[in-house]
Structure formats: structure tokens, C-alpha cells
Amino acid sequence: MRSRVFFAYSREGPAVSELVRFDGVVKKFRTPRGGRQTALDGFSMTIPRGSLVGLLGPNGSGKTTALKVLLGLVRADQGTLRAFGHDLPRDQRFVARKMGAIIEGPAFTPSLTGHHNLRLLGELHGVKKRLVDEVLDLVGLAEAAHRSYSGYSLGMKQRLGVAAALLPSPELLVLDEPMNGLDPEAVRDMRELLVRLQREREMTVVVSSHILAEVELVCDRVTIVRHGRVICDDSVETLLARGPARTVLRGPEVSSARELLDAHGYSVIPAAGSELHVSTSGPSSEVLRVLAEHGVFPDEIRREKASLEDAYIEAVRKADEERAQIVDTNKLSTRGRPHAS
Ligand SMILES: Nc1ncnc2c1ncn2[C@@H]1O[C@H](COP(=O)(O)OP(=O)(O)OP(=O)(O)O)[C@@H](O)[C@H]1O
Ligand SMILES: [Mg+2]
Incomplete structure (x- = not known):
């Protein structure tokens, strides 16, 4: 029988096929020395309803920052962001109820059991104990639920993180590197879980990852980020065909x-x-x-x-070449400019 919980979400308003749209989002962080670090530099991407999107990009390219902006954990300096037909951050509280996330590793109390940790989180969301059991079962932690978190393997910790993200019965699940550090079997379990959530529970899932082969296997869309800009936002099929x-x-x-x-x-x-x-x-x-x-x-x-890895390397190479050309052109035009007298 289908779970009551995951189908209880509201669908008020017109069906929005495009769940999220980032448009030219800019985020600059202040550095301790008083400088500015550009994390997002005109970031634009779309997340269609029902898709399983892989967010890819080198270290420091802006993936986590983009997800944090979506979740309202970081405020953008410029650009627009719409989610579920609402403007963010204006309607963040409304939209927050529709999203579940783990960003940069979930934080749990080590001395408590997995179940107890989720119960505490569940109280924050006002969810019933039955849902806690249900999400633990869904992520394959039913048996280990009453063991203390400190004794969990990395894979179990990651799965508990996903369970926590599922507690609010989200329509959109946002997972920042959920496959990080997992062994091949745990990666396969995580992959199967993500596909089940998308296909059986009708969730939209965004997952950032460096494991390209896994992204190729599970995701139907790929967004590649480089230097805070999206250099590719397409279906995996199109990307591979074009690659x-x-x-x-x-x-x-x-x-x-x-x-x-x-x-x-x-x-x-x-x-x-x-x-x-x-x-x-x-x-x-x-x-x-x-x-x-x-x-x-x-x-x-x-x-x-071509594999996704080939397409990824090629997209990054092209973007770097274009960037180098722009820098060269800018240098030339600066040199050519007459000095102000
Ligand atoms: N709170 C912060 N203060 C200053 N700089 C930051 C902060 N958060 C991120 N940055 C910088 O913004 C840029 C983008 O970081 P971000 O964490 O979004 O990258 P990422 O793509 O998630 O990288 P990774 O693959 O390593 O997780 C980096 O240069 C990073 O150093
Ligand atoms: Mg990151």
C-alpha cells in the first residue's frame, strides 16, 4: 500500500512543471581579510517537477552555495529565485515546508540511537512516531534504528541523514553529496533509494555529487557548475548525444x-x-x-x-577556453583604452 505520508503534501495552486528556477544569482562571501569571494556568478538553472537532477562541478564551483541559497541558509546578493511558483527569499517559510535536505553532512547526537535522533527532529516538524519508523524502514535502517548513532558506519549515517530529510514529507529533496565516502554497495543502495523516491514517491530530487558514473545511472538531468556559473543544464540523454x-x-x-x-x-x-x-x-x-x-x-x-565523464570533462574544458578568451579580450581592451588625463 502506498504511504499516506508521502502523498499528503498539498498541491494547492496550479501545477508547476518547473519547480525551481535560479536566474542570474550572484553570491559573494566576505573573506576574513576583508576581500570578497565570488561563489555564484550569475547562476541560472531549472529543476523540472519529478526530475532527478545531478548537480556536478569541481570543488569550490558553487554547488553547495546554490543549494544553501535555495534552502534559505544563505542570502543571494543579486538575481532571482523562484520555487513552487513563489519568489524566494520572500516566501521562504512557505516553500521551506515543501523541501527536505541534507547539506554538508547531517548533525546528530552521537550518544542517542538513530530512532531517538529522528524522534527529536520529528518533534520539530510535528510528525508522528509512525512516520519516523516509516522513513527508517524506507532507508533500510529499521534493524539498526535502536543502535546508538556513534556506532553507525558512514553509510548508515548518510542514510539516517536522508531519513531526516524525508521527515517533513518533502516534495523536493535536496541532498548535498549523499554518496560521499560510501563503499560501492552503499552507493548502490543510495542510488536505488533515490530512484525509488523519484519513481514511487513522485519526489523531485536534486543531488550534488562527484561520482559521475552514479549520476549517469540515476539522474535524468545534469547541471554542471564551473566558477559559480552553470555551463550545462540539460537532460542526460541530450548531453550524451551532444557530447x-x-x-x-x-x-x-x-x-x-x-x-x-x-x-x-x-x-x-x-x-x-x-x-x-x-x-x-x-x-x-x-x-x-x-x-x-x-x-x-x-x-x-x-x-x-561518450560517458557522462567524457561529456563533463569536455563541457568544463570548453567553458575554461571561453573564459580564457574573455579574459584575454578584456585585457586587450583595457590596454587599448586611452589613459584618463
Ligand atoms: N561561508 C563562506 N565564506 C567564505 N567563502 C565561502 C563560504 N562558503 C563558500 N565559500 C566559497 O565559495 C566558493 C564555492 O563554495 P561551495 O562550497 O559552494 O563549492 P562546492 O561546489 O560545493 O565545492 P565542493 O565540491 O568542494 O563541495 C568557494 O570558493 C568557497 O571557498
Ligand atoms: Mg559542496
Whole structure:
């Protein structure tokens, strides 16, 4: 039987297919030395209702900050943000009731059991004990519920975090790196849980992660952030179709092939078993030609469909190239400008 809890959420107002929209959001933090650190620099993304969105980007690119702005934990300096058809931060209190989140690791009392920790949190949300049991069951912690939190493994702690985020029966679940530090089995469990929440419970889920292979398996949308800006906000399908194909080279000469192709502007990823993965938008013969001209001949060459990792590396590389060009153009125009007298 379907759970009462997760379907009890209100659906007042017209159905909003676009649950969240960030538009040109800017956030600058003050640094201890009186400077400003730009975390979001015109950040724009959409979260469609019912989607499972992977938020990707290098360390420090602004993922956590964007999620904090959405949750009202950090206030943006500029730009607009709408969620559930409401403006934020103006209607933050209303929207907060529809969101559940874990950001930068959940905080629990170590000496209390998982169950007790959730009971305390549940009281804050005014939820019944039955719901606590239900979310513990959902995340696979029913058996360990009455063990003390301090004895939980990292995977169990992460799952308790997700259980806590589910307590308000959210429509939108926001998870900041829920797969961090998990072993492969726990990653698989988390992946299955996220898919179940989306498909069976009709939740919209946003999950930031550095594990691209997992994001490719579970997410239907991907948003890539670089230097506080979104450089890609698309369905995984579109991104992969548009992304580069991969030419795989194999053999003892892959290290010289790597240097050579790097120097020719290709995105190159070394892989296990003396393999080299080269992102190519053109035919593999172009790669072969470059190598042959320099007397490098791999033992084996094959072409594969691009993975999310290839598409990600390529998107970041392109964004960096464009950024470098803008910086160069700015330098030139500054130099060319006459000095004020
Ligand atoms: N409270 C803060 N005070 C000052 N600077 C901050 C603060 N929070 C974040 N930053 C800076 O803002 C930028 C973006 O940080 P953020 O934590 O959003 O990145 P991230 O993409 O989540 O990185 P990671 O993948 O490492 O979690 C970084 O340069 C970071 O140092
Ligand atoms: Mg982060």
C-alpha cells in the first residue's frame, strides 16, 4: 500500500512543471581579510517537477552555495529565485515546508540511537512516531534504528541523514553529496533509494555529487557548475548525444600519445590497462593522423559512446577556453583604452 505520508503534501495552486528556477544569482562571501569571494556568478538553472537532477562541478564551483541559497541558509546578493511558483527569499517559510535536505553532512547526537535522533527532529516538524519508523524502514535502517548513532558506519549515517530529510514529507529533496565516502554497495543502495523516491514517491530530487558514473545511472538531468556559473543544464540523454564520442587507445605508447594529444588540445583521460580515453567530436582517424605524424602507433584503437565523464570533462574544458578568451579580450581592451588625463 502506498504511504499516506508521502502523498499528503498539498498541491494547492496550479501545477508547476518547473519547480525551481535560479536566474542570474550572484553570491559573494566576505573573506576574513576583508576581500570578497565570488561563489555564484550569475547562476541560472531549472529543476523540472519529478526530475532527478545531478548537480556536478569541481570543488569550490558553487554547488553547495546554490543549494544553501535555495534552502534559505544563505542570502543571494543579486538575481532571482523562484520555487513552487513563489519568489524566494520572500516566501521562504512557505516553500521551506515543501523541501527536505541534507547539506554538508547531517548533525546528530552521537550518544542517542538513530530512532531517538529522528524522534527529536520529528518533534520539530510535528510528525508522528509512525512516520519516523516509516522513513527508517524506507532507508533500510529499521534493524539498526535502536543502535546508538556513534556506532553507525558512514553509510548508515548518510542514510539516517536522508531519513531526516524525508521527515517533513518533502516534495523536493535536496541532498548535498549523499554518496560521499560510501563503499560501492552503499552507493548502490543510495542510488536505488533515490530512484525509488523519484519513481514511487513522485519526489523531485536534486543531488550534488562527484561520482559521475552514479549520476549517469540515476539522474535524468545534469547541471554542471564551473566558477559559480552553470555551463550545462540539460537532460542526460541530450548531453550524451551532444557530447563527444570516445576514442580508446591501448598499448605501451599511451604516455607519449597522451602528451601529444594533450598538446593538440584533445581531452585525454588515462584509464586502467594501458588505455587512453580521448574525447573526440570528429572521426577517430583525426586522432590516428596526429599520432602517426609523430611516429606513435597504438596497438589497439576503438570507438565508444561518450560517458557522462567524457561529456563533463569536455563541457568544463570548453567553458575554461571561453573564459580564457574573455579574459584575454578584456585585457586587450583595457590596454587599448586611452589613459584618463
Ligand atoms: N561561508 C563562506 N565564506 C567564505 N567563502 C565561502 C563560504 N562558503 C563558500 N565559500 C566559497 O565559495 C566558493 C564555492 O563554495 P561551495 O562550497 O559552494 O563549492 P562546492 O561546489 O560545493 O565545492 P565542493 O565540491 O568542494 O563541495 C568557494 O570558493 C568557497 O571557498
Ligand atoms: Mg559542496
